[in-house]
Amino acid sequence: MRSAYRVETVRAAERVLLASLPEGALMARAAAGLAAACARLLPGGRPRRVALLVGSGDNGGDALFAGARLARRGVGVTALLLNPERAHPAGLAALRAAGGRTAGADAAEGVLGRADLVVDGITGIGGRGGLRPGAAELAELLDRAGEEGPPVVAVDLPSGVDADTGEVHGAALRATLTVTFGACKPGLLVDPAREFAGEVRLVDIGLRPELPAEPDLVALEAADVAALLPRPAAESDKYRRGVVGVAAGSERYPGAAVLAVGGALCGGAGAVRYAGPAGAGVLARYPETLVSAGPPSRAGRVQSWVVGPGVGDDPNARATVDDVLAAEVPVLIDADGLRGLDPERVRARRAATVLTPHAGEAAALLGGDRAGVEASRLGSVRKLAERFGAVVLLKGSTTLIAAPGGGPVHVNPTGTPWLATAGSGDVLSGLVGSLLAAGLAPVQAAATGAYLHGLAGRLAPTPATATTVTAALPEVWDQLLSATEVSSEG
């Protein structure tokens, strides 16, 4: 499991560690890791030039000490000082002693134009709000160079992004690689900031033992998901494996029923019941489905319900959602089912509820606009989870999962923009509902479902469609299960 910690937590851990180490030792560790990462990105066989963008805090100090290490290896290093009087004094002395040069920001165009690599040490965890004008101009200069420009290595964080929320207010440095110290920060894993970070590499500076057991953000890895996947045992039968009910589709949108059932068949439950008007289409595609045309409450016993995809917005659809909400089993509500959903009604349920909105649906539930949700994904998903007393999976460029009452937010690491294709959300809802029926706790079901769905999106032939994403799911299971079998044998 990958973990990320908020600035406040990182600072507290650093204070403990700093007190036990000689002065400068921690920054030396950070700079050593940073210099090694930079050296790997530099071309061989000719004089190499590195430009350091140096702000007035310790982030600039890291850049200067790393620059000194590179200069000692024969790299031509020039530090552009945004605020020369306030640049880290010891870092500056180290760079100069190693033969590095310094220049003012007015020399930026020439220095950046000649650089093979740029090191962004303007702000790290001490950055506040959007970049100030001098720094913003450097970001814009590099943006204009685009693909033609040199690669940028961000020190700890890309300057201009919010470490805790992943929000970006105004300009920010766009990095190829971010070398982060001690612990990953939430902003490095959540869009829009994540996009500015490029590849993220964590340098161990000895902080781990000082960090609390509970991170602020977590991302499942393959082994975690493999351990969570429900698998039948010798004594299993289809009922013990769990039965998932799907109340989806309508005469107008019969395909949503097929896609949600397809996802549900690939989620580990032993059987899928379908209740609704699109049963014929479902049976034609998946004859293993148990189909009924009446309301969900008459469809027979299930261990979880999925309701909403393609049900439409007529009174029948509302009645279906109400019927499912009355069931005393975990319920996943998606798409049309989220329209006008009453928070009190959801809060009053005794069994778990999982909501799976995309940004537009989340905005409607929060009474805001889509752009606001996309700019503040973490805040939005937490707010929804509290308001509805439900586990919320917010879909989109970064899929996040939050539970009511706090605790770490899950971020899905496997997503791909190829999943932005009609109906792929319906597949996800069936998949997560099936994992709920198989007995996974709601947060685990949502995080596992998103992980499988993301991998299937990557594995499906390009361009992925909701149907090919579904078809790729068994291969995803195979890969995850066979990897863990090998590692448990070894």
Ligand SMILES: NC(=O)C1=CN([C@@H]2O[C@H](COP(=O)(O)OP(=O)(O)OC[C@H]3O[C@@H](n4cnc5c(N)ncnc54)[C@H](OP(=O)(O)O)[C@@H]3O)[C@@H](O)[C@H]2O)[C@@H](O)CC1
């Ligand atoms: N602590 C440790 O043990 C270790 C810490 N380490 C490193 O220290 C970093 C944290 O250093 P830090 O606390 O000095 O803050 P930092 O990120 O350099 O930024 C502060 C400066 O930025 C300025 N500034 C603020 N906002 C701005 C904006 N929007 N636009 C422009 N400027 C802005 C602000 O200006 P001021 O408000 O003071 O005028 C101030 O000068 C951390 O990320 C890691 O790299 C590593 O060495 C490992 C050990």
Ligand SMILES: Nc1ncnc2c1ncn2[C@@H]1O[C@H](COP(=O)(O)OP(=O)(O)O)[C@@H](O)[C@H]1O
């Ligand atoms: N830019 C993106 N990057 C990664 N995943 C995305 C992106 N846009 C959408 N997705 C994913 O694609 C799926 C689309 O779901 P949804 O919006 O409900 O579509 P539909 O209603 O057509 O099924 C979700 O799993 C979502 O997380």
Ligand SMILES: [K+]
């Ligand atoms: K930085």
